[in-house]
Amino acid sequence: MPKLEPAFYLEKNVLKVAKALLGKVLVTEIEGVRTSGRIVETEAYNGAADRASHAFNNRRTQRTEIMFGEGGAAYVYLCYGIHHLFNVVTNLQEVPHAVLVRGLEPLEGIPDMLHRTGKQRVDYTLTAGPGSLSRALGISTALTGQSLLGSRIWIEDAPAIPPKDIVAGTRVGVAYAMEDAYLPYRFWIRGNKWVSKGKGLVR
DNA sequence: CCGTCGATCTCCT
DNA sequence: GGAGATCGACGGG
Numbered sequence: 001m002p003k004l005e006p007a008f009y010l011e012k013n014v015l016k017v018a019k020a021l022l023g024k025v026l027v028t029e030i031e032g033v034r035t036s037g038r039i040v041e042t043e044a045y046n047g048a049a050d051r052a053s054h055a056f057n058n059r060r061t062q063r064t065e066i067m068f069g070e071g072g073a074a075y076v077y078l079c080y081g082i083h084h085l086f087n088v089v090t091n092l093q094e095v096p097h098a099v100l101v102r103g104l105e106p107l108e109g110i111p112d113m114l115h116r117t118g119k120q121r122v123d124y125t126l127t128a129g130p131g132s133l134s135r136a137l138g139i140s141t142a143l144t145g146q147s148l149l150g151s152r153i154w155i156e157d158a159p160a161i162p163p164k165d166i167v168a169g170t171r172v173g174v175a176y177a178m179e180d181a182y183l184p185y186r187f188w189i190r191g192n193k194w195v196s197k198g199k200g201l202v203r
Numbered sequence: 204c205c206g207t208c209g210a211t212c213t214c215c216t
Numbered sequence: 217g218g219a220g221a222t223c224g225a226c227g228g229g
Contacts, residue, residue: 043221052221054214063213081211083222100221131222141212173221198222 001025001156003149009071009090014097017090018044019166019187021099025107025156026086030138033112037104037127037137038158041188041195043171045087047096052177052185055096066145067096074153076134076144083131084140088148088155102172102186104133105194113137129196165190170200 004024011017019042027036045053047067054064054077066075067089075087075098091097104127106113113119113126113136127133134140139153148154168184175181181201188195 045221054221059214061214077221078212080220080222081213085221087221102221125223129222171221176220196222 001158004155004157006072006149009088009148010092011071012091012095014044014046014090014099015185017088017097018042018099018185019163020160021088021101021155022166022187022189023158023161025158026101026104026137026153027108027156028137028139028143028153029151033109033138035109035112035137036107036156037133037194038107039101039103039155040105040192041101041103041128041186043100043102043187044185045098045100046183046185047091047098050177050183051180052171052174052183053096053098055098058096064096067098068094069145071097072148074139074143074146074148076139076141078141079131084134085130086134086139086143100130101133102130102198103128103188103192103195104136105192106136124193128194129198132196161189170202172196172198172200175201 048058070093071090073089079085087098169186171186
């Protein structure tokens with residue numbers, strides 16, 4: 001399937017993009033090794049208005065600067081000093097929206113994913129969870145700022161997931177975000193085994 | 204099954 | 217100095 005068009009990433013409603021990304025295929029080609037997976041779980045980060053976002057209140061740092069660029073780039077940052085978390089930058093320039101990819105169903109290059117992660121067998125721990133899927137696909141902070149229309153990391157089109165098969169819940173690990181921690185900004189494909197086990201706040 | 208803890212970057216106070 | 221968009225190892229029940 002073809003790469004998603006630039007217009008896909010310019011959508012101004014980040015919740016729409018987070019849902020539309022479900023079912024699409026994330027592909028990396030790192031040093032000649034191609035690996036891919038179907039996106040089954042996402043979280044929307046609503047920029048300046050969102051206390052859970054790194055760009056809350058339009059906070060600009062060297063790390064977050066890429067989110068202020070035009071939609072269609074990768075924002076990869078180091079979490080807890082160890083894990084490389086991959087986000088899709090969306091919306092127009094100066095609007096720092098992003099979608100975190102939290103779960104993938106592995107498709108191409110599974111032996112390479114096993115090699116990268118040191119795992120013996122394929123199970124949900126290979127690509128469920130944002131840190132795990134980055135390791136499997138070879139995504140690191142070296143890719144932050146890369147265009148998703150380029151040749152190292154991109155997203156391919158696939159049929160949309162019907163709304164009845166999309167579940168919404170609260171985001172994981174954002175308790176610090178006060179009232180925004182309760183927003184239903186996490187989306188996943190109902191019943192899919194590659195969704196991470198992380199739990200958001202419940203009220 | 205569950206809770207705790209270490210790893211060790213980036214940014215804030 | 218402390219917390220964080222996480223994960224896996226370990227110990228107890």
